[in-house]
Amino acid sequence: MITLLNSLQPRERIMLLVSAIIMSVVLIYAIIWEPLTLKQQQLQQSLAKQEALFQWMQQSSLQVQQLRSTHQLSDKSGKSLTTLADTLAKKHDVRRYINRISPNGRKGVRIRIENAPFNKLLSWFSQLEQQGLTLQELNITPKSAGLVNAQLQLAKPGL
Numbered sequence: 001m002i003t004l005l006n007s008l009q010p011r012e013r014i015m016l017l018v019s020a021i022i023m024s025v026v027l028i029y030a031i032i033w034e035p036l037t038l039k040q041q042q043l044q045q046s047l048a049k050q051e052a053l054f055q056w057m058q059q060s061s062l063q064v065q066q067l068r069s070t071h072q073l074s075d076k077s078g079k080s081l082t083t084l085a086d087t088l089a090k091k092h093d094v095r096r097y098i099n100r101i102s103p104n105g106r107k108g109v110r111i112r113i114e115n116a117p118f119n120k121l122l123s124w125f126s127q128l129e130q131q132g133l134t135l136q137e138l139n140i141t142p143k144s145a146g147l148v149n150a151q152l153q154l155a156k157p158g159l
Contacts (some may be wrong), residue, residue: 080103085154088128094116094121098113104153108136116149134156135152
């Protein structure tokens with residue numbers, strides 16, 4: 001290799017040296033510098049997206065807390081609608097006529113009642129309303145003298 005360099009003219013040696021330097025710079029740029037700057041840009045974009053997501057999550061968490069405080073499926077004591085309806089049914093001697101109580105998604109509670117005295121149901125409905133619950137849906141079918149079957153859906157106002 002040294003003999004090859006010695007056999008070249010001084011002008012050719014300078015051109016070869018300049019070419020080697022230019023190729024070294026191009027290789028360093030292509031292999032090291034460009035990938036690093038590209039990765040840095042990608043990381044900066046990812047960071048900006050993550051910061052935006054973090055801000056959105058903070059705002060959303062505040063909204064969720066506000067919604068939870070204003071739109072709960074429970075009464076003031078923290079009882080669920082199902083528990084509240086069941087407790088009031090026991091208090092008004094309607095519980096034994098309830099065939100089924102089931103949560104109805106986030107909207108409320110569905111209740112099925114069979115062979116219940118109509119007057120007791122009216123009293124129970126009144127108490128439910130005083131507790132801040134509303135009858136969203138009510139279907140009453142008469143069975144015999146003073147007894148009815150009923151299907152109803154209860155909900156908290158605003159849900």
